[in-house]
Amino acid sequence: MRFIDSHAHLADPAFDDDRDAVVSRAREAGAAAVVSIGESIAAADRAALIASSHHGFVFHTAGVHPHDAVQFDAARDIDAIRRHRESGAVAVGECGLDYHYDHSPREAQRTAFESQLRLAAELDAPVVVHSRDADGDIVAMLSDAARSHVRGVLHCFTGSHAVAEAALGHGWYVSFSGIVTFKKWDDLALLRLVPDDRLLVESDAPYLAPVPFRGKRNEPSFVPRTIDRLAGVRGATVEHIARCTMENACRLFGLAIPDPRP
Numbered sequence: 001m002r003f004i005d006s007h008a009h010l011a012d013p014a015f016d017d018d019r020d021a022v023v024s025r026a027r028e029a030g031a032a033a034v035v036s037i038g039e040s041i042a043a044a045d046r047a048a049l050i051a052s053s054h055h056g057f058v059f060h061t062a063g064v065h066p067h068d069a070v071q072f073d074a075a076r077d078i079d080a081i082r083r084h085r086e087s088g089a090v091a092v093g094e095c096g097l098d099y100h101y102d103h104s105p106r107e108a109q110r111t112a113f114e115s116q117l118r119l120a121a122e123l124d125a126p127v128v129v130h131s132r133d134a135d136g137d138i139v140a141m142l143s144d145a146a147r148s149h150v151r152g153v154l155h156c157f158t159g160s161h162a163v164a165e166a167a168l169g170h171g172w173y174v175s176f177s178g179i180v181t182f183k184k185w186d187d188l189a190l191l192r193l194v195p196d197d198r199l200l201v202e203s204d205a206p207y208l209a210p211v212p213f214r215g216k217r218n219e220p221s222f223v224p225r226t227i228d229r230l231a232g233v234r235g236a237t238v239e240h241i242a243r244c245t246m247e248n249a250c251r252l253f254g255l256a257i258p259d260p261r262p
Ligand SMILES: [Zn+2]
Pocket: 094, 129, 130, 131, 155, 156
């Protein structure tokens, strides 16, 4: 099986001791690429270095996470994201809204997200979106962005069918993480709702390790567990899910990987 991990925080300090080994295990597990997320400018700077030392296998993104929105400075940060895009970042983000933790005031979250959506429109770049307990505002802002032809992915999606359907209706993608392997996950209909050509998979490493690694540090080589789960619920083969999600990641992020065939 060949697959793409569409969302991993490889720049996280959790990988400082053995990052190269983690990347090697991802390759051995069948990964064709890993998208390493820059959830802050500092993380994006580190992710860019990791991408350059694993050229054509690790790709990076740059954005400001809603948790850090209170520190967002449009003049400084939008400039930094733009420079990252010019030097090869495959997406803007992760950005979005998190009204569950509310680590930043909601007004600041909306301001930071809005600026990044506008930049994505200007640069014609895909967006990696984090959305938690913010359904109304996410749908409204995503619909606005879609009018400027912005496309992206709702990453680690665990939200309502209405939000997923709104995003899909605007041509967006939906990505599932190891959460869908947890015993308490019971929304199987959500896992069937996303069509083959809009489905992505991700580790969200170092968080959210799938069963049977739950509670451990997560890494991209565990993504096949999530693919397994999706295949079972959707009545498809793991090869089919791996191939669809790989093609979708290549299309969304414009990834140039040496041999995109499964
Ligand atoms: Zn996230």
